[in-house]
Amino acid sequence: MxxxxxxxxxxxxxxxxxxxxxxxxxxxxxxxxxxxxxxxxxxxxxxxxxxxxxxxxxxxxxFLLNSGRRAIGALFPGFEDDLIAAGGLHLMPSMDAAYLDGAGWSARKRSAMTMIYGxxxxxxxxxxxxxxxxxxxxxxxxxxxxxxxxxxxxxxxxxxxxxxxxxxxxxxxxxxxxxxxxxxxxxxxxxxxxxxxDAKVTYTSRWYDLPTPRPASWWWQHLVIMPTPDKRRHPPEHEFLVNFFPIEGNRVIACMGSWGLDMPRSTEEFVESATRVRTPLFAAAMDRCTPTSEVHLTRSAxxxxxxxxxxxxxxxxxxxxxxxxxxxxxxxxxxxxxxxxxxxxxxxxxxxxxxxxxxxxxxxxxxxxxxxxxxxxxARDQGYECAVGTEKPPEWRRRLLAAVSGPAFSFIVGAAREDEVVDEHFAKVFNMDESLGQMMRNPRVLAGFLRHYVRRTLGRQRVPFDFDPQAEPPAKDYSTVAAR
Structure with missing residues (x-):
């Protein structure tokens, strides 16, 4: 019609x-x-x-960020409902994703950010x-x-x-x-x-059907593994950004990506590399699923x-x-x-x-x-030594960005776990509803950062973090702990 x-x-x-x-x-x-x-x-x-x-x-x-959802919904009323009716998944990443950042898993808790997966x-x-x-x-x-x-x-x-x-x-x-x-x-x-x-980004993906029923321990629907902050010697796969990404039709896309590293091209290399990422959960999850595609590799421009x-x-x-x-x-x-x-x-x-x-x-x-x-x-790509282009910064600035961008991101994520106002503004920045500069100029956000720094220094964070990456991610909901 x-x-x-x-x-x-x-x-x-x-x-x-x-x-x-x-x-x-x-x-x-x-x-x-x-x-x-x-x-x-x-x-x-x-x-x-x-x-x-x-x-x-x-x-x-x-990902379809909140700003994109709203823009498309304004252009095409009912788009979001139609996307969900067609199989898209409306999830809250902080509750529905197992997130490995820093030295270990983050805790589950409710947050301001929701997303539609598909x-x-x-x-x-x-x-x-x-x-x-x-x-x-x-x-x-x-x-x-x-x-x-x-x-x-x-x-x-x-x-x-x-x-x-x-x-x-x-x-x-x-x-x-x-x-x-x-x-x-x-x-x-x-x-x-x-x-x-161009920060020499390469990513490789393979599609899978999820098992039916899902394993009882899979409280999560999305699995995210951030690159390691550890500067000691480690396998290249510890530098990968990894997603076990849920989509419609009871399926997932297993994806590994990197800045400036060689990525697996064949199915054999893909499966082998998966066993060397920072947690055994990724490869174990793939083993429980049925592959439905070959490996797709893309070099970003x-x-x-x-x-x-x-x-x-x-x-x-x-x-x-x-x-x-x-x-x-x-x-x-x-x-x-x-x-x-x-x-x-x-x-x-x-x-x-x-x-x-x-x-x-x-x-x-x-x-x-x-x-x-x-x-x-x-803010992120200018820190990579492999990056080339007109916006490549002077070496002193590149080194500074490389040193601070990863820890700064983890610090903001940690502050968002503890402070609902920081969480709200971080969600806006992630979803392109607010610039990073606007967030960093907000006095209430800066106060939240300072409070988090003091609490972290004294070991008095309310929400635990850095759960053992070799173990299953914790299923407990810490929302009420954060609220206190």
Missing amino acids: TRELVRVQLGKTAVVLGGSAAGLCSAGALAPYFDQVLVLERDVLPAAAEHRRGVPQSKHPH SRILIERVLRDKVRTLANVVVREGVTVTGLTTRDGRVSGVDLGEEHLDADLVVDAMGRGSAVGQWLVAKGWPEAEVQTL GNKWRRYDRLRTPPRGLVFIGDSICAFNPFYAQGISSASGSALLLREHLARGLDDHFAARFLAAQRKLLRVPWSLAM
Whole structure:
């Protein structure tokens, strides 16, 4: 059943380049303001939740942060309910995840943070279903965009080989590999500055069916193993970021990732490496499950921000959503939430009208939105010696970041266990609802940090931590202890 929209007409046709999450969210933002929205996608899109060539990262875990949930829900009312009805899992990580950080397991307790777990292919399938309810949105599949057409400093349409489409507004949602920047240069615009930082992230995943019934000791649904803080000699696998990530259909994605290390490629190497991570629980859990895929390895292209906002005269009639303008280290789960936030921002700006200064205004506002996830990615990735790119810091600063970023993160996590206000703001930062700088300038949060430091120094923390990683993670709920 299609959903009719109350339209405020700004033009006849809007064209979206790309039918992935960023493009689908863009279509939802454009639909109330144009007679027709055309989404042009190179792949043939599956009707069900299936992998496709254009989204190779769909084989790895994807978080949908709170900011992304809200943005998509604003664009497509009922999205969250539909995602859960389709199998997505609404969980509280502090209660439903076994979390190994620092020297050992963290305690379970209630917190301000909840998340919806599901595969990337499920998220996109539900998004496609939502887009299909919009009567004025047409998705054309199996088409290749070959260039832009321009007129008087304005992008006026796109070329599909011998076919030409006029457009009142074009949205580039073609991802990291977008050629739009090159097409603009060919049309006379200067090349946009690009900020980069590649911390040599590689991650490898394998899909499993969970056992039925689950083992009685598995109170947890999500297993997280953070890299070790131990500077003594240890296996490379102790440096891995490990997830046993629950998705729909009683399945999990076992994933190991690292910064600058070689990762297992074959199933034999994957299983063997799993036995050398910091806790035996990961390999033991895999042994209880049934593998349903081969091993999928991806090398991330790192963080990349195409600074179209710094062009003296940005092209009119063109905006950028998602990885086509700003892509992140996938470890930080910022991609879909950042893209949907930009799409919601696009809708808000369209509500004010479309004129010759629209693209410049939107880029300026989008810059503020993108600074939050970008600064979070830089705070961690700039500390790695293997990182390369324009944003690689001086060596003294890199060493400082490497020395403090891991311990600082663990300290904040520890303070959040003890203090509900710190917990609330940490959840906001993690979910891109607040910048790290805003949290660090909050007097109440700083007071919570100081109180936690004193308590930790005196050994008087209320919530225990560093439970033996060689043992099962503790199932006890310490929420009432934290409240006292």
